[in-house]
Amino acid sequence: MTSSTGILEGKRILVAGVTMDSSIGFAAAKYAQEQGATVLISNFGRALGITRRIAKRLPTEPPVLELDVTDDDHLAGLADQVREHVDGLDGVVHSIAFGNPETLLGGKFLTGPWPDVAQAVQVSAYSLKSLTEACRPLMSSGGSVVGLTFDATVAWPAYDWMGVAKAALESTSRYLARDLGPEGIRVNLVSAGPLKTLAAKAIPGFEDLETMWSGRAPLGWDNTDQEPTAKAVCALLSDLFPATTGEIVHVDGGLHAMGA
Ligand code: NAP
Numbered sequence: 302m303t304s305s306t307g308i309l310e311g312k313r314i315l316v317a318g319v320t321m322d323s324s325i326g327f328a329a330a331k332y333a334q335e336q337g338a339t340v341l342i343s344n345f346g347r348a349l350g351i352t353r354r355i356a357k358r359l360p361t362e363p364p365v366l367e368l369d370v371t372d373d374d375h376l377a378g379l380a381d382q383v384r385e386h387v388d389g390l391d392g393v394v395h396s397i398a399f400g401n402p403e404t405l406l407g408g409k410f411l412t413g414p415w416p417d418v419a420q421a422v423q424v425s426a427y428s429l430k431s432l433t434e435a436c437r438p439l440m441s442s443g444g445s446v447v448g449l450t451f452d453a454t455v456a457w458p459a460y461d462w463m464g465v466a467k468a469a470l471e472s473t474s475r476y477l478a479r480d481l482g483p484e485g486i487r488v489n490l491v492s493a494g495p496l497k498t499l500a501a502k503a504i505p506g507f508e509d510l511e512t513m514w515s516g517r518a519p520l521g522w523d524n525t526d527q528e529p530t531a532k533a534v535c536a537l538l539s540d541l542f543p544a545t546t547g548e549i550v551h552v553d554g555g556l557h558a559m560g561a
Contacts, residue, residue: 307337318396407505443485478547518554
């Protein structure tokens, strides 16, 4: 499909949380550009240099912004950073999560210490609110915010406190949908099956979940293919879901709907 017929033609999109070309955010940025969007990407700290190199692998090299979602100064300066490149935003992708794998994940549920849990919840859930608030002045004529979750309605092996953080993220998206709907800002999540990214590789035991998934999902599941997830993110960013907010779209091969 050429950009002239893309579902995101003319849209200005910020994708927060791109480190590698395996990042879900990278796949979302790529598909968004292919669908006609002008894309900006962001990351934080030491990985920013990697993001700048990886950005060159996108169809069009996007501006790379610095954004640590726990840094109030970064959040306060985000709108000005964005305005150096585009005059507003139509969409924001929140593709950010962190939980200390040493203390919180891979069977550490009963011993996870509160300061690390607090950090996981701040980076992975509260930040959906922080990022959306920081971008709100740029979406004065409405917009679409899309985040990424891993089904938090049940307990999984290995996922532990990140599962709790995802439950908080899912709830946060519903409250944001409530408060920002009157401004024409939609807030939705994509619930993806396991994908081989940096974040997933850091979770001890997550690969067992990946193996189980491909066997149980009725459509099957390729944990190296970020594109189905990226396509759903872009569909929610587009005008194709004008009356949908507070929703969670599963892109998991259908596993969430199976009882056994
Ligand atoms: P990823 O490539 O590691 O992306 C996570 C991003 O979050 C990284 O760019 C990371 O930066 C960034 N980040 C961490 N702390 C941050 C902070 N304080 N401020 C700003 N950015 C920060 O892994 P991913 O799998 O694509 O994850 C993207 C999203 O998809 C996450 O919400 C994840 O939970 C979700 N998800 C993943 C899967 C899966 O199986 N992979 C399944 C369902 C949902 P650094 O690399 O510099 O730390």
